[in-house]
Structure formats: C-alpha cells, structure tokens
Amino acid sequence: xxxxxxxxxxxxxxxxxxxxxxxxxxxxxxxxxxxxxxxxxxxxxxxxxxxxxxxxxxxxxxxxxxxxxxxxxxxxxxxxxxxxxxxxxxxxxxxxxxxxxxxxxxxxxxxxxxxxxxxxxxxxxxxxxxxxxxxxxxxxxxxxxxxxxxxxxxxxxxxxx
Numbered sequence: 001x002x003x004x005x006x007x008x009x010x011x012x013x014x015x016x017x018x019x020x021x022x023x024x025x026x027x028x029x030x031x032x033x034x035x036x037x038x039x040x041x042x043x044x045x046x047x048x049x050x051x052x053x054x055x056x057x058x059x060x061x062x063x064x065x066x067x068x069x070x071x072x073x074x075x076x077x078x079x080x081x082x083x084x085x086x087x088x089x090x091x092x093x094x095x096x097x098x099x100x101x102x103x104x105x106x107x108x109x110x111x112x113x114x115x116x117x118x119x120x121x122x123x124x125x126x127x128x129x130x131x132x133x134x135x136x137x138x139x140x141x142x143x144x145x146x147x148x149x150x151x152x153x154x155x156x157x158x159x160x161x
Contacts (some may be wrong), residue, residue, distance in 0.1 A: 089138075090139045101125070
C-alpha cells in the first residue's frame with residue numbers, strides 16, 4: 001500500500017515539474033511573438049471565421065433547397081399515385097367491357113353457325129360495343145387531361161418569358 005502512495009507522490013511531482021516547464025515555454029513563446037505576427041495571426045483567424053460562416057450559410061442554403069426538392073418530389077409522387085389509381089380503374093373497366101364483348105361475339109358466332117338470328121344477342125352486342133367505345137373515349141380523355149396538366153405550366157411559362 002505504501003508503494004502506491006509513494007508512486008502517487010512521484011507522479012504528482014513529475015506532473016508539477018512538467019507543468020512548470022510548459023508554463024515557462026508558453027511565456028518564452030509569448031515573448032518571441034511580436035505585434036506584427038500577432039496581427040497576422042488575428043487576420044488569419046478572422047479570415048477563417050469568415051470562411052467558416054460562409055460555409056455554414058451555404059450548408060443552410062443547400063439544406064433548404066433539399067427540403068424544397070423533397071417536398072416537390074413528394075407532391076409529384078402523390079399525384080402520380082392518384083393518376084395510377086385512376087388509370088388502373090379505367091383499365092379494369094376496359095377489361096370488363098372487352099370480356100363482355102367477347103362473350104357476346106362468341107354467342108353471336110354460335111347463333112350464326114346454327115342459322116338462328118337472335119335480335120337479343122345483336123342488341124347485347126351493340127350495347128357491349130357502345131360500352132367499349134365509351135370506356136375507350138373516357139380513357140383517352142383522361143390521358144389528354146393528364147397531358148394538358150403537364151403542358152399548361154410549360155405554355156404559361158413560355159408566354160410569361
């Protein structure tokens with residue numbers, strides 16, 4: 001136990017001697033620097049502070065641009081999801097109408113092979129064909145509306161320029 005105490009005292013004394021030497025070196029170094037060097041160092045420090053503040057401003061600016069870009073992209077993704085949902089519903093509607101049309105055409109072919117003209121099948125076929133044309137027209141209209149939505153800002157931007 002006494003060895004530990006003795007070692008502690010020796011380490012404390014060594015640290016005190018090192019601290020005294022460092023204080024002496026710092027005082028000697030301070031004496032060596034003249035006012036011109038101190039002024040140069042202060043100017044360099046001020047220049048670094050200015051550069052640092054400019055870099056911080058640029059980082060803030062870049063972060064703001066990034067946030068704005070992310071918000072814009074999120075809006076576009078939401079719009080595209082809505083468009084996809086609408087188009088998906090239109091495609092399902094087209095598939096349904098086309099299946100109805102195929103079924104009716106198959107029945108008409110069978111009636112023709114038997115030599116029986118069925119006016120109900122003909123009317124049903126015409127209804128299915130009209131439904132297919134309506135759905136196709138609605139799909140085309142939705143596609144045109146989507147194109148117009150994309151072109152309107154470009155046209156207005158060109159007119160303003």
